[in-house]
Amino acid sequence: xxxxxxxxxxxICKSGTSVKxxxxxxxxxxxxxxxxxxxxxxxxxxxATSNEGSKATYEQGVEKDKFLINxxxxxxxxxxxxxxxxxxxxxxxxxxxxxYEQYFGPGTRLTVT
Amino acid sequence: DQxxxxxxxxxxxxxxxxxxxxxxxxxxxxxxFLWYKKYPAEGPTFLISISSIKDxxxxxxxxxxxxxxxxxxxxxxxxxxxxxxxxxxxxxTLYNFNKFYFGSGTKLNVKP
Numbered sequence: 001x002x003x004x005x006x007x008x009x010x011x012i013c014k015s016g017t018s019v020k021x022x023x024x025x026x027x028x029x030x031x032x033x034x035x036x037x038x039x040x041x042x043x044x045x046x047x048a049t050s051n052e053g054s055k056a057t058y059e060q061g062v063e064k065d066k067f068l069i070n071x072x073x074x075x076x077x078x079x080x081x082x083x084x085x086x087x088x089x090x091x092x093x094x095x096x097x098x099x100y101e102q103y104f105g106p107g108t109r110l111t112v113t
Numbered sequence: 114d115q116x117x118x119x120x121x122x123x124x125x126x127x128x129x130x131x132x133x134x135x136x137x138x139x140x141x142x143x144x145x146f147l148w149y150k151k152y153p154a155e156g157p158t159f160l161i162s163i164s165s166i167k168d169x170x171x172x173x174x175x176x177x178x179x180x181x182x183x184x185x186x187x188x189x190x191x192x193x194x195x196x197x198x199x200x201x202x203x204x205x206t207l208y209n210f211n212k213f214y215f216g217s218g219t220k221l222n223v224k225p
Contacts, residue, residue: 004156032211043217044157044202093156100145102213104156 002028004096006105013084013112020080021108023094029074030096035067038091038107050077084112116140117205119216126223132190134219136203139184143205143214148177148188151200151218160201161188193223 003026013019023033031052036044048058048069056069066088068080077096081088089112095102118137126132134148144165149157163170163177163186170177176189190197200218 006156034213044215046212046215049212091154095156097210100210101147101159101162102210103159104149107154107156109154 002026002096002098002101002103004094004103004105006092006094006108008108009106010109011111013110015085015112016083018080018082019084019110020078021092021094021110023077023079023096023105025075025096025098025103028096028098030077030098031074032097033071033077034095034097034102035069035077035079036093036095038093044093047079081110084110086112088112115217116143117203117214117216119201119203119219121219122217123220123222126193126221128195128223128225129192132188132193132197132221132223134188134190134201134203134221136186136188136216137184138186138205138214140205140207140214141181141184142207144208145206145210146177146179146186147204147206147213148175149202149204150197151202157202190221193221195223195225197221198223 007022033050035047048056050056050071052071058064071077093107095104147162148160151157179186202218203216204213206213
């Protein structure tokens with residue numbers, strides 16, 4: 001099956017710094033990638049939809065200036081959490097769409113101290 | 114507005130028995146439905162899907178049923194195994210697959 005990787009798998013950063021998370025589709029090209037956030041014991045919250053070569057579409061309530069998304073190629077999308085705060089600590093998951101399915105990455109645990 | 118709902122946050126089943134996970138949706142325009150399985154601290158993995166033109170899809174121990182008139186789908190796992198213990202999410206999408214709507218998940222515990 002299709003494989004999606006995320007890097008890093010976990011990161012700890014200090015409040016006020018920026019963190020970049022990479023999402024790669026390893027064996028297929030993905031014109032569309034999604035970024036989700038999951039809080040403990042809660043469902044996946046879609047943050048934004050990333051289309052290759054165009055600006056990401058953000059869901060209501062998600063700050064586009066804080067969560068910068070870049071989809072520079074058909075196999076790579078990045079999420080940068082700018083000026084991170086402790087409340088940004090969460091589990092971030094990306095997925096890549098291939099035909100009728102979407103395949104998820106393993107997730108990135110972000111802890112902001 | 115939650116367009117896909119899983120009203121049971123948890124389900125406990127004995128090994129070997131059937132597990133039935135339910136999902137309801139509100140948007141009659143949804144064209145495709147999927148089930149994902151998720152372990153803690155991991156990304157969801159695709160399990161099984163069904164198109165809106167079908168009412169049943171089977172893959173090994175997993176069967177998904179779709180009742181369009183009731184806007185309801187269910188996932189049956191038979192026989193249930195301890196390794197099936199995970200959180201199960203149902204998802205729905207429109208014909209263009211541009212956005213997937215997820216339910217809140219059901220945590221399945223299969224007891225040995």
